[in-house]
Amino acid sequence: MSEQSAPLGVDFAKDRAPAVEPVRGQGGQRAYFSAWEMHAYYGESYIVQGVSFDIREGEILALLGRNGAGKTSTLRAVARLESPQLTHGEIWLDHKPLHEMRAHEASRAGLALVPEDRRIIPGLTVEENLRLAQISAPHGWSFERIYESFPRLGERRWQEGVTLSGGEQQMLAIARALAQDIKLLLLDEPYEGLAPVIVQEIERILEDIKKLGITTVIVEQNAIAALHLADRAIILDMGQVVFDGTAQEVIDNEELRQQYLAL
Numbered sequence: 001m002s003e004q005s006a007p008l009g010v011d012f013a014k015d016r017a018p019a020v021e022p023v024r025g026q027g028g029q030r031a032y033f034s035a036w037e038m039h040a041y042y043g044e045s046y047i048v049q050g051v052s053f054d055i056r057e058g059e060i061l062a063l064l065g066r067n068g069a070g071k072t073s074t075l076r077a078v079a080r081l082e083s084p085q086l087t088h089g090e091i092w093l094d095h096k097p098l099h100e101m102r103a104h105e106a107s108r109a110g111l112a113l114v115p116e117d118r119r120i121i122p123g124l125t126v127e128e129n130l131r132l133a134q135i136s137a138p139h140g141w142s143f144e145r146i147y148e149s150f151p152r153l154g155e156r157r158w159q160e161g162v163t164l165s166g167g168e169q170q171m172l173a174i175a176r177a178l179a180q181d182i183k184l185l186l187l188d189e190p191y192e193g194l195a196p197v198i199v200q201e202i203e204r205i206l207e208d209i210k211k212l213g214i215t216t217v218i219v220e221q222n223a224i225a226a227l228h229l230a231d232r233a234i235i236l237d238m239g240q241v242v243f244d245g246t247a248q249e250v251i252d253n254e255e256l257r258q259q260y261l262a263l
Ligand SMILES: Nc1ncnc2c1ncn2[C@@H]1O[C@H](COP(=O)(O)OP(=O)(O)OP(=O)(O)O)[C@@H](O)[C@H]1O
Pocket: 042, 045, 047, 065, 066, 067, 068, 069, 070, 071, 072, 073, 074, 083, 221
């Protein structure tokens, strides 16, 4: 069966329609976001091996681990991209079953992935890239608000997006997510390959996003920077969750950092 024609691939979903969100949070509360027992494969390669985590509304979660631990794969599975293929598990966002959706439906349900390679559309200006994000309602931030928060983008609104510097492209990728009405922002290595001065600028933007209470997952090689931003952290190792706690607990636990983050 080709990936294109594959069913949603979540084995439990065959037995239940419509899906009913289970109560799993602490004290019988449903979490705002909940991933439960996600298993995902690239072809025969079993990469995401039973990953579960919850996020409260407005929280920032750092998703950490060494190279190859499965962080990007976990984000991609949550975003419902075709690869890796989710074969089992439940993913709920604000009571909506993402595991029953394809990527474009998950996006409409409020999920925005800012991928590591930023995916700026060639041939389009900064503003056209943003306009594309607002092709269907509901919209998020207005252009005015985006250009106020990202003045560099305002100055370059008529410039072709792919000719921006790496840091400006990262800003455009984040701004494009905010132009939609999002409930969960997934950031994959937002500081990757950027000069320290640009990292500081992106950090300031992410601090603003935090103040606005946008629920966010951040994957970052620069774990210390991510931990300073985050409220909570999970650590992955070989496709499994080996730690789930507060960001401060990771900062304070040198043994844990050495074992799983080489810090
Ligand atoms: N398209 C793919 N096909 C097959 N295997 C893949 C594919 N993409 C990633 N993998 C494998 O899945 C594992 C997890 O990769 P992933 O990119 O999720 O890790 P990561 O924690 O994000 O690492 P990094 O920090 O290096 O980006 C790795 O062993 C990787 O080689």
